[in-house]
Amino acid sequence: MKWRRIPLGPLQTNCYIFSNDKKDCLIIDPGGDAQQxxxxxxxxHLKPLAILxxxxxxxxxxxxxxxxSKWDIPVYIHxxxxxxxxxxxxxxxQYFMAGKIEVKSAEQIINGEGVLSIGNFELKMLETPGHSPGSISYYHAPTGIVFSGDALFSGSIGRTDLxxxxxxxxxxxxxxxLLTLPEETLVLSGHGVETTxxxxxxxxxxxxxF
Known part of the structure; x- marks a missing residue:
């Protein structure tokens, strides 16, 4: 399994492409700059299976x-x-930008914690609310990574005034x-560089x- 961090959109939010040897991939948090x-x-030459x-x-x-529109793939959201x-x-x-962002509803609704299986990807879903009520982190134990969104950053945490x-x-x-995961787990955050x-x-x- 491989991952790649791509900062996108007005706030340079980290989008991640998580791929396997078969060239299948998951797209995590595509914040903007779709054509890029x-x-x-x-x-x-990757084949997207879903957007998380x-x-x-x-x-x-x-x-x-x-x-x-490009790939006809489902979106997963809490x-x-x-x-x-x-x-x-x-x-x-509507509060942070000149234009509003309103997109189609998600095809797949996450109702709680458990294992999410898509193709041969298996990720453990961890409910990590606080930054927002539906914040969720995705942990891939074999690779030793967790996609933490805006819950945990390198040296910081998500804002809670929204x-x-x-x-x-x-x-x-x-x-x-998150802190109960193995200490060597790589934290792939929604903004900034990775940490552990x-x-x-x-x-x-x-x-x-605390």
Whole structure:
């Protein structure tokens, strides 16, 4: 399995392409710049199977409809944010951008934790609310990576001042769902560079003293 980080959209949100030896891939959080992303995928001769969303803020969903028009693949989102894709007030685009982002509803709704199987990809779904009520992280144990969205960053955590945000809930999510992963787990965040669970346990100032 291989992964590639591609910053996209107005906030340079990290989109990830997670691929296997068969050239199948999953697309995680395509925030914008759809044609750039499509070009990268085509040049690598990859076959997208699905789009996974860690949450539905505007900077994570901007390329959804263009990608679905290109490949006719399903979008997965947590049930707590299924209405956000088509509502610019919920996904935040009407407050942070000149134009609203409203995209089609997701084809697949995640109702809770468990194992998500798509092709030969198997990811453990971890509910990590706090940054938003439907935030979810995807953990791939064989590769030792977790796609944490905007829950946990290198040296920081997600903001909680947006609708549905809850600081105490986010801290609890990080400690109970992410910091319990193996310390060597690579954390692939929604913004910035990758980090490890060990590094955040030792030096993240927002998690000290909990």
């Amino acid at each position: 992303l499509i070009s990268i995928i085509q040049k690598q 969303l860690t949450h539905a803020h505007f900077d994570h969903i901007g390329a959804l409809d263009d990608l679905r 049930k707590n944010e299924k209405a956000w894709l088509s509502d610019s007030s919920l996904n935040g685009s 609708p549905g945000g809850n600081h105490e809930q986010l801290i609890q999510s990080i400690h109970q769902k 669970i060990e590094a955040e346990m030792e030096s993240n100032p927002f998690l000290n003293g």
